[in-house]
Amino acid sequence: MNTLSPPSGACDPAMASPRSPGSPGTSPVRPWALLAELTHGCPLRCPYCSNPLELATKSAELTTAEWEDALRQAADLGVVSAHLSGGEPLLRPDLTEIVAAADGAGIHTQLVTSGVGLGRARLGRLADAGLRSVQLSVQHADPATNDLIAGRRSFTDKERTAALIREAGLPLGLNVVLHRHNLDALDALLDLAPAWGADRIELANTQFYGWALRNRAALLPSRERLAVAARTVRRRRAELAEQRIEVVWVVPDYFEGNAKPCMGGWGAISFTITPDGTVLPCPAAAAIPGLDAPTVRDHDLEWIWHRSRTFTRYRGTAWMREPCRSCDLREKDFGGCRCQAFALTGDASATDPACRFSPDHHLVRDLVDAPPAPASPTLGEPRRPARRAAAVAPEEAEEAEEAEEAH
Amino acid sequence: MTARWRPVLAPAVHLRYDRVRGTDLLLLPERVVVLKGSAGDVLRLCNGEREVPDIVAELARRHPGAPVADEVPAFLGRIRAEGWLR
Ligand code: SF4
Numbered sequence: 001m002n003t004l005s006p007p008s009g010a011c012d013p014a015m016a017s018p019r020s021p022g023s024p025g026t027s028p029v030r031p032w033a034l035l036a037e038l039t040h041g042c043p044l045r046c047p048y049c050s051n052p053l054e055l056a057t058k059s060a061e062l063t064t065a066e067w068e069d070a071l072r073q074a075a076d077l078g079v080v081s082a083h084l085s086g087g088e089p090l091l092r093p094d095l096t097e098i099v100a101a102a103d104g105a106g107i108h109t110q111l112v113t114s115g116v117g118l119g120r121a122r123l124g125r126l127a128d129a130g131l132r133s134v135q136l137s138v139q140h141a142d143p144a145t146n147d148l149i150a151g152r153r154s155f156t157d158k159e160r161t162a163a164l165i166r167e168a169g170l171p172l173g174l175n176v177v178l179h180r181h182n183l184d185a186l187d188a189l190l191d192l193a194p195a196w197g198a199d200r201i202e203l204a205n206t207q208f209y210g211w212a213l214r215n216r217a218a219l220l221p222s223r224e225r226l227a228v229a230a231r232t233v234r235r236r237r238a239e240l241a242e243q244r245i246e247v248v249w250v251v252p253d254y255f256e257g258n259a260k261p262c263m264g265g266w267g268a269i270s271f272t273i274t275p276d277g278t279v280l281p282c283p284a285a286a287a288i289p290g291l292d293a294p295t296v297r298d299h300d301l302e303w304i305w306h307r308s309r310t311f312t313r314y315r316g317t318a319w320m321r322e323p324c325r326s327c328d329l330r331e332k333d334f335g336g337c338r339c340q341a342f343a344l345t346g347d348a349s350a351t352d353p354a355c356r357f358s359p360d361h362h363l364v365r366d367l368v369d370a371p372p373a374p375a376s377p378t379l380g381e382p383r384r385p386a387r388r389a390a391a392v393a394p395e396e397a398e399e400a401e402e403a404e405e406a407h
Numbered sequence: 408m409t410a411r412w413r414p415v416l417a418p419a420v421h422l423r424y425d426r427v428r429g430t431d432l433l434l435l436p437e438r439v440v441v442l443k444g445s446a447g448d449v450l451r452l453c454n455g456e457r458e459v460p461d462i463v464a465e466l467a468r469r470h471p472g473a474p475v476a477d478e479v480p481a482f483l484g485r486i487r488a489e490g491w492l493r
């Protein structure tokens with residue numbers, strides 16, 4: 001799961017009277033991007049799923065009207081870009097209405113999907129409603145291994161979905177979460193980008209929260225194989241750039257001794273709305289106790305973003321303790337990730353243990369320096385399904401058939 | 408390189424006025440670019456029909472005395488190098 005990086009400025013022709021760009025850090029800080037988790041239901045069961053261990057049930061999900069209202073409020077607050085994600089957002093029968101509401105409010109939408117259950121007709125309706133781009137997850141370049149990691153047959157669906165997206169003229173990004181079971185297939189994964197007509201491939205080394213933290217022993221790669229992978233990316237990046245394919249490598253923070261500038265700072269650039277309307281600075285933050293996260297059912301987004309304790313708590317640098325408080329990098333990495341600090345130390349206001357200056361750094365150091373685990377460990381525990389497959393909406397069933405025929 | 412070029416935004420790039428911040432933006436998948444000054448007005452003229460000299464002439468008419476003949480082709484070249492103009 002990735003987020004928008006801070007906006008960059010484009011150089012202006014000199015006849016312009018320069019205006020200051022509304023960059024984060026200027027007051028009042030406004031969010032640029034929204035991660036809308038429309039449902040936690042998903043046909044796949046990836047062992048590193050970014051959804052929380054406590055999955056929201058279908059009956060708790062926001063209604064169409066509630067999403068439409070939330071998107072209008074988000075736009076008024078400054079949001080210009082939204083990832084429509086899940087779980088699998090295609091499980092929402094009202095996805096077209098949600099896309100239309102976002103687009104109508106001036107929000108650029110990107111669908112983040114597993115690619116299972118998307119037919120030509122529905123994609124056409126989504127594009128007509130204003131969908132601007134699609135990000136498709138891929139678990140492995142080898143179909144059988146992909147299906148093993150995903151917990152169901154899905155590779156051929158993904159390949160077919162990629163072709164439909166190209167046919168519809170929408171930009172396509174591939175999104176691969178990397179771990180010890182697919183890191184060695186990096187070259188083949190990169191080959192999928194040109195083969196499937198992608199404009200972009202994001203290689204995101206697993207971030208260890210929630211399901212991935214539970215399955216960390218099965219997922220954590222060795223330092224040596226990670227170094228080989230990083231070299232592969234360096235080698236292939238220029239070649240793919242010539243084909244206008246962007247390669248994004250999300251660094252694994254456990255290995256480098258550097259805390260990542262998580263979310264560009266707490267409550268600085270983006271926020272997440274979960275399926276039941278809970279509003280969080282990031283999708284993993286649900287695990288932090290006492291956060292008392294507000295919901296769109298009880299408060300408006302303006303108040304939640306600017307005033308709620310959930311969002312002001314770790315905003316800026318005033319909350320920091322040593323060693324962050326007097327560190328030169330505090331405005332660059334914001335002390336790292338609060339969710340990781342909590343997950344590993346039990347204290348969300350501690351320095352992220354990924355940082356080499358953290359007094360708890362040994363917690364990650366010991367793991368990555370440990371002798372590699374035996375050659376073929378398990379994949380880890382698949383994430384639980386959020387609801388039964390029978391709950392798939394009739395339209396999806398029909399689309400699935402249509403897709404089968406087209407195939 | 409600009410001869411006969413009729414610049415137009417790449418299909419994945421959307422030019423939008425941000426009413427909340429009062430500024431023009433380019434919206435791309437995974438990326439927001441804040442356009443400073445009149446950059447947005449220049450790009451609005453890139454409709455795939457006007458050639459660069461037409462764009463320069465139009466801007467010169469709108470902004471008499473501004474160094475558009477030098478600045479605008481260089482700006483368009485930079486935006487093309489980013490892959491945002493075709
Ligand atoms: S199970 Fe896999 S595809 Fe489904 S939401 Fe989780 S990570 Fe995404």
Ligand code: SF4
Pocket residue numbers: 259323324325327328329330331333334335336351352355356357358
């Ligand atoms: S001490 Fe804190 S601010 Fe400094 S590098 Fe580490 S996490 Fe970042």
